[in-house]
Amino acid sequence: MANGGAAIPLNLLHTGERGKIAQLTGGQELRNRMLALGLTPGAEVTVLQNYGRGPMLVRVRDVRVALGRGEAANVLVQRGEG
Amino acid sequence: MNRPALQETTVLPEVREETVLVALAGQPNVGKSTLFNLLTGLHQHVGNWPGKTVERKEGLFTYGGVSYRLVDLPGTYSLTANSPEEVIAREFILQEQPDVVIAVVDAATLERSLYLVAELLALPAPVVVALNMMDVARQEGMEIEPEVLQAALGVPVVPMIATRGEGIQALLETVARVARGEVPYSPRLPQVREDHRPVLEELERWIEGYVPTPYPQDWVALKLLEGDPEVTRMVREALPPERWERAHALLRAHDDAQVAVASGRYEWIGRMVRAAVRRPRVGQIGLTERLDRWATHPIFGLAILAFILGAVFWLTYTVGSPLQDLLETYVVGTLAEGIRALLTPIAPEWLVALLAEGVVGGVGAVLTFLPILVLFFAALAFLEDVGYMARAAYVMDSVMHLMGLHGKSFLPLFLGFGCNVPAILGTRVIESHRARLLTILLAPLVPCTARLAVIAFLAPAFFGRAALAVSWGLILLSILVLAATGAILNRVLFQGRRSAFIMELPLYHLPNWRTIGLSVWQRSLSFIRKAGTVILTVSVVIWALSTLPGGEVEGSYLAQVGRWLEPVGRLAGMDWRLTVALLSSFIAKENSIATLGVLFRAGEEGLTDLLASVYSPAVGLAYLVVQTLFVPCVATVGVIRQETNSWRWTLFNTGLLLVVSFLAGIGVYQAARLIG
Incomplete structure (x- = not known):
């Protein structure tokens, strides 16, 4: 994986921004659920909605996925690739 | 490779006379229920999986003179034990060894949908892929070649549009041929990402010879790498302590291996998709994303939700309550009178009273609930079917956090203001077992219409002009008690573990009346039978x-x-x-x-x-x-x-x-x- 810039938590991306997943943190159960929904390292995410509080909405692998803020903080992304 | 079951089912000669066992698997929102209803119609039985609160649907159909038993597995994204649903789905395939597994796949979200197929192929039962929603994929500008996908996967692929019944014949024919062993079956299996293959091999050496039947050894090794709690427990009990120590140490050193396993599956999916998708999705903003700008907005979304709920309650009271009164007067009343008139001359007084008041009263209690239940069930099924339910959960998520729940619990609980009965039955939309149980336990704290009626009658008696304030106070108190009880129960019963809020927001689509109708029918029936x-x-x-x-x-x-x-x-x-x-x-x-x-x-x-x-x-x-x-x-x-x-x-x-x-x-x- 190309290391273009430091990875930041997904919840810091604004509406409309894109990123590439670098790493998943958090417990094994949470990671398993994220992986099954297509949030794998290397996958591209587009933020569809992030109002800075409450849950956020992203598109990954052609699917719209809603994540709680706490959950989103466990997805580390590299901003703006692709 | 260790899969004796497959060979057995494919060569069995008497499979023609017996009932063919078919399992229906698929992720949520891929049209699995539509297909199930299409195949079985009213010949279905709804119950629970043994010892679980998970709905089990099963049905019969015949094709080409052979009878088939179709079991609908719970909709899950993967087969790793995150909830009872995943365990049920994979245990059914491993223990019951169905003759065919139909894997329903959504053509419009092919990548994500194939993830479950990648898991199913590792189990010892032949898979037929039902490539559903070809129409939606086309609308989104995608062009998929089913034959190429079939060649790439190495298993039969049948394109379909289940909502219109297209592709059903081809699917049945393929299932029949696979069950008879007439189709060459050589699936290409996904591999673990390269950097973790030596770990997998070493793990297999530690567990070799100790894996209980009917579990395939390579599957068990894979699930260990993924940190699957159920499989880990099973292996710990089956292995001699010194072997477990070694295996455990290996797993601890590679606790990120689950990412390698999942990435391996997605690499495999990537190859399939690159081969079979001729034209990818056009980068346009679809109807769903346009609607979601409103429906998931923190303010407009709540307004839309309030409007929809208002409409549901309005419908219930303008249509349901008069129906309830009619049933009460004509059916229940007439029944009681009839019993009195018929039996008074010939039966003792206590028996007449028992039947006319006790039994008819009980029947009445069941019967008069039906109009409201049917309406609520229909509303819930409609909102679920068109895809709105997930949005309601999304906008209510923050509020529900306060009571140890998340968004999906909101709608069922809210229905409780009408009647607690559909509220509890409505908790079936919550996938997580923990969250569902907690919601059921809390639902009775929502003051229902009948309780509000008692308050409305008694509050003026005690408080005169202050009655309105007292009534609102009581409702507020109920909600506060509910929130406090929820927070406490969540801590005491589930150690404060809230199931993670991650969910798919499916595409909006037109309602399928058949699916909604059958859902209402089944739920009403099971209410009368069981709760009745x-x-x-x-x-x-x-x-x-x-x-x-x-x-x-x-x-x-x-x-x-x-x-x-x-x-x-x-x-x-x-x-x-x-x-x-x-x-x-x-x-x-x-x-x-x-x-x-x-x-x-x-x-x-x-x-x-x-x-x-x-x-x-x-x-x-x-x-x-x-x-x-x-x-x-x-x-x-x-x-x-x-x-x-x-x-x-x-x-x-x-x-x-x-x-x-x-x-x-x-x-x-x-x-x-x-x-x-």
């Missing part, structure tokens, strides 16, 4: 207690229980009459007013004045508080039993509400006396 029997039995028992031995409530066993409980009631300022009224509300909440009328020998008009003169406002308030938070009606208890599938949880819930309601009542009474 409990409701009928308990109604008859309580009726008998309130009539025997003398025929009047005052001298009845129920009144004796009321007098016996009086010391407890006294703490909340309630005398035996209020306690008996409270107990009689167990059949139906409205009963408490009728009982008070009997005990004070007053009609409804006289009763309000009488109550005001006998009881102080402090007593009145305490009574209303207890009544509002008390054990729900027998119909609700019946469905709690049905949905939790456990008397233990049902009794726990009843006991909990008993304690909570009395504690609140006592607190309010003592506080009110102090203040004066």
Whole structure:
């Protein structure tokens, strides 16, 4: 994986921004659920909605996925690739 | 590779005479239920998986003179044990070894959809891929070649549009041929990402020879790498301690291996998709994303939700309540009169009373719930089917956090304001077992219409002009108690672990009336069958207690229980009459007013004045508080039993509400006396 810039938590991306997943943190159960929904390292995410509080909405692998803020903080992304 | 079952099923000659067992697997929102309904129609049976609260649907159909038994596996994104659903799905395939597994895949979200297929192929049963929603994929500008996908996967692929019944014949033919062993079956399996293959190989060496049947060894090794709790437990018990130590150390050193496993599957999917998708999705903004700008907006989204809920309640009261009254007057009333007219000349008086009042009363309780239930079920099924349910959960998520729940619990709980029964049945939309159980336990704390009616009648009696404020106060109190109970239960029962809020927001689509109709039909039927029997039995028992031995409530066993409980009631300022009224509300909440009328020998008009003169406002308030938070009606208890599938949880819930309601009542009474 190309290391273009430091990875930041997904919840810091604004509406409309894109990123590439670098790493998943958090417990094994949470990671398993994220992986099954297509949030794998290397996958591209587009933020569809992030109002800075409450849950956020992203598109990954052609699917719209809603994540709680706490959950989103466990997805580390590299901003703006692709 | 260790898969004897496959060879067995493919060469069995007598498979033609026997019933062919087919499992239907698929992720949520891929059209699995539509396909299930299409194949089985009304020949289906809905129940629970043994010992679980998860719905089990099973149906029969015949094709080409052969009968098929189709079992609908729970919709899951993967087969790793995150919830009971995944375990049920994979255990069914491993233990029952179906002749064919139909894997339903959504063509419009092919990448994500194929993830479950990648998992299914590792299990010892032949898979047929039903490539559904080809029309939606086309609308989104995608072009998929099913033959290429079939060649790449190495398993049969049948393109379909289940909502229009297209592709059904081809699917059935393929399933029949696979069941007869006529189709060459050589699936290409996904591999673990390269950097972790040596780990997998080493792991396999440690468990070799110790894996219990019917689990394939390579599958077990894979699940260990993924950190699957169920498989880990199984292997720990099966391995000699020194081998487990080594395997465990290896797993601990690679606790990120699950990412390598999943990435391996997605690499495999990537190859399939690159081969089979001729033209990818056009980068346009679809209808779904346009609608979601409003439906998931923090403010407009709530407004839309409020509007939809308002419409559901309006519909229920304008259509449901009159129907309820009609049933009450014509069916229940006529039935009671008919029994009296027929039996009075020939049967003893007590038997006539038992049938005309006890049994018919119980039947009436079941029957009169139906109009409201059918409407609520229809509304829920409609919102679920068009894809709105997930949006409602999304906008309510933050609020529900406060009670240890997440967004999906909101709608069922809210329906509780209409009636607790559909609220509890509606919790089936919650996938997580923990969250669902907690929602069921909390649902009775939502004040239903019947309770609100009691409040509306009694509050003016005790408080005159302040009645409205008191009524709102009681509703607010219920919600606060619900939130507090939720937060506490979540901590005590589930150690504060809230299941993670991650969910898919499916594409919006036009409702499928067949799916909605069948869902309403099945749920109503199972309510009558399961909860109905409990409701009928308990109604008859309580009726008998309130009539025997003398025929009047005052001298009845129920009144004796009321007098016996009086010391407890006294703490909340309630005398035996209020306690008996409270107990009689167990059949139906409205009963408490009728009982008070009997005990004070007053009609409804006289009763309000009488109550005001006998009881102080402090007593009145305490009574209303207890009544509002008390054990729900027998119909609700019946469905709690049905949905939790456990008397233990049902009794726990009843006991909990008993304690909570009395504690609140006592607190309010003592506080009110102090203040004066």
